Amino acid sequence: MSQKPNKLIDGLKAIPANMFSGFVVSLIALPLGLGLAMASDAPPMAGVISAVVGGVVMSILGGSHVTIAGPGNGLVGVLLVAITTLGLQDAYLAIICSGLLLIVLGYLRLGKLADFFPSSAIQGMLAAIGLIILGKQFHIMLGNRLSLEGNLEYLFAMPKALLNVFNYQDVGTIAACLSGVVSLSILVFYPRLRNRYWQLVPAPMWIVLMSIGFSYYCELILKIPNPIALDYMISGILSLEQLMEDVPEIGLSALNDWVFWSQVLALALISSVESLLSIKAVDQLDPKKRRSNFTRDVKALGLATAVSGFLGGLNVVTVIARSSVNVNSGGSNRSSNFFHAVFLLLFVFLFSTQLERIPLPALMAILVFTGYKLAAPKNLIKMLSIGKEQLIIYFVTLLATLQIGLVAGIIIGTTSTFIIHVVSTGNFQLFTRNFLKPNVLMFKGSEGVGQYYLSVKHFCSFVNFFKLKSKLDQVPETETVVLDLSLCEFVDHTVMDSLSSYQELFEKRGGSFEVIGLDAHSADSSHPFAIRKTVPFSGILNQNMTKRQIVLAELSKDYNFEYRPKKQRKAPFLESFIFFRSKKVNYIHNLIKSKDQPITAFDVNFTEGEFIAKEVVNTTMVYVDLQRILPEFTLDKDGFLRRLYGVAGFSNISISSPGDFSKRFYLLGAKPDEVKDFFSKTVVHFFESNPYFHIESNGNSLLVFGKERSASVQEITNLIDFSGRLYQVIENEQS
């Protein structure tokens, strides 16, 4: 029997780790906060204020566990409009009102606004926001301040601005432009450089550090003034004391203006949408597999937004990039959010004068990168693969948002989706007649183990998906769910999309989620929306083998191994390894299987982090299926991964041996005695006399890998050889 964990003690134990992750997050939050605020035409400190308020309020009252709160990317577009149409003072009032509106929505349990809109329309809207940010800040990044009419004009002016760069004469502008371009390339190339020390500091912080360093270098060593033009430097950084005095005075005169209220609505809408999307994504990364309480989060976000507005800050939302960095840096509870706020305050207190040395174009490069990631051209290809109609919805929403505004954009996108649904089914009554019916049945089978069975009747689209969702949310993710859609005449893309993310979540947490009853739909061409997720990996990719693949194939032939270059989307055997807990496996490929030993080498492609902090990593690993019970442990050379395993309750184990085993390796495990038994003299000797690989045991199999990148053919042979000999040693020891 395992003891019931003591939450308080666990929480206190986790504080140092959370303090560290809070620190790492604050490194990103500082430049992002400044940049997001300036992109919204607000004073730079407004972003930091909202991050601090968000961190404090959300860590006390929030309902999610590892999310970070602060100023959001999506809100830049809305805040920009709000501030230009209402003026800064009234915009603060709008921020406060939107916070209060969110609190009301939270109490009415309507906070999940994103659930009521079609996913293609939301994608289109987010892309539009990305383009708004990109279009505006691109020019500033190149040292070319413009003032144009609409959002589209900014975008159309981009090529011209790019050519114009080569005609710059003024040294100040050239230097400003250079700082922007260098910063952008840091962001682009950051994930490629998988050097551990380089990766210790997040990319946005490198930009800040380098800019400040450059400025000091000019001043102290070259003894010349900073070459970057003065009006391209950040201004208006206030010290802590000034900040206290500078609380905005808010008048109530705008309250009876409908333009004002439309801005309030837009702010609340985007806050809710962005927060929900982030929380959903971050829940998938949570190493402790907890479920976030979104309703509680919305209330807390509303309060934080209102408070932040009073103090001269922006809307507070939960943000995906910073949250994913938090998870990856070892954050495990809400205290990391709090520490992130504390460190931000500390930075402002200590370094407010240094911050003025950051050039504006460098900061805006971060936003250009963010905007690009939001607009995500990759989404276009995904939309197209799902269906032409999704692309129409996407573009209608995108253009409407750019031209008219956010609220209009999402309304037009939603309406056009519904019209397309009606046209494609040719049956308006299907939707009107059945809208109010409680069309979802869920029951738990009383025979046997009892799986949850759900059946949906009539139609299932974004209009009534909330009914199905509320039932699905009542099922713990560790259970088995069968969802039968055979009685459904129409299933739309929004539903299929959400179902696939439910599927992922269930698989990740050890349950199972199966959708059945769609076979008839695909055979029946009158249901064009009944799309099952298309798998983009087809035969085309494999026709051209790379050189490495050809060599691997030859190698496999020589050693009598089985070789499969094909991409495989499912790799369930990896999920049980702690290494993959906060990572998402995209696919594995280049499988090399030994015929006489249970050893498989493969390349795995996984992602770490989300959004602008997202990093795609390719690594070669070996999986050894020992088919016997082992203690769970991990063997690591420099302890960099210790944080990751600390979450799983692993602690340091020292092995006494004549050699230098304990000095060279970090051995971690949950049950020290069993692990010590396992590491007998022969095993220890084997590790001491062989090159280093990272090894993790999940209880019955081993995962062996070297560096976090694809291995060369030579390295693969070493890896397989090492694993083969390790397998022999363990087999001999155990039998």
Next chain:
Amino acid sequence: MAAKSFRIIGVGVAFSPNLKANLFEGARLALFLKAKLILIHVGKMSDEDTVLLHDLLQVHQSQGLIYEIRCQTGNPIEVILSTVKDAQVDLLILGALQRENFLRYYLGSIARQITRRAPCSVLLLIKPSVERVPCEHIVVNGLADPKTEQAIATAFSVAKSLGAQKITIVEEISPHEVAVSVDDDRSLRRSRIIKERLKLREESRVKQIISDIPEKLKEGIAIQSQSIFGKRGYSIGHYAQVVRADLLVMNAPSQMTFWDRVFPHDIEHILGELPTDVLIVQ
């Protein structure tokens, strides 16, 4: 409470393509239940029509069917209801209509009104057929309602007469009773505990009802109970459709007002979307 026994069965006769199927269903049922069959026709009937009816029922008559033809002119609803009263019919059979192009059945407006006002039990058939389709699985409601005992007892007696092998008693539990909305892990756990408790409560209530039913009727029938958290009256129909039940037995509604049709509940859901053959026990 004792099972409802059906002594006199009424079936509406219209000279439509469905005539033979409707007649045969009625006749077969009358034979199974050892009841008398009354054919109700609205309007005048010629001699040829009468001969046709006699011809059709020849086979069943030789098996011992007793039947009677009654015809009367007037408003169909009134005629059928008054005949039901006069002849003391205790089970009325009505046919459903099929939605165009879909395997969906609903009750026409006349049949619907008769169902609402009928003083006796009503059997709604979704697809009457000339050949016998065996009735294997019966689903019956197990609501906390005074009429439920009778409905369940009737289901067992019908099951015995028709040779059904399985009865599932469905307890619909309104989600409001759970009163915990699931937000996070803790509320999820709480709601599951409450649900489990409600389920046990309902199951023990149903067990009590089943234990009151004579052993003779329960012989050879697999009894299952299933609790569903969902909208009353709708979920059971959906369930019957999903498990492909052959007959759904329901309590008669207590009272109907205009608002019940505007905001459909209980039996009205079933009438709008017949999942399978439905027997409403009165």
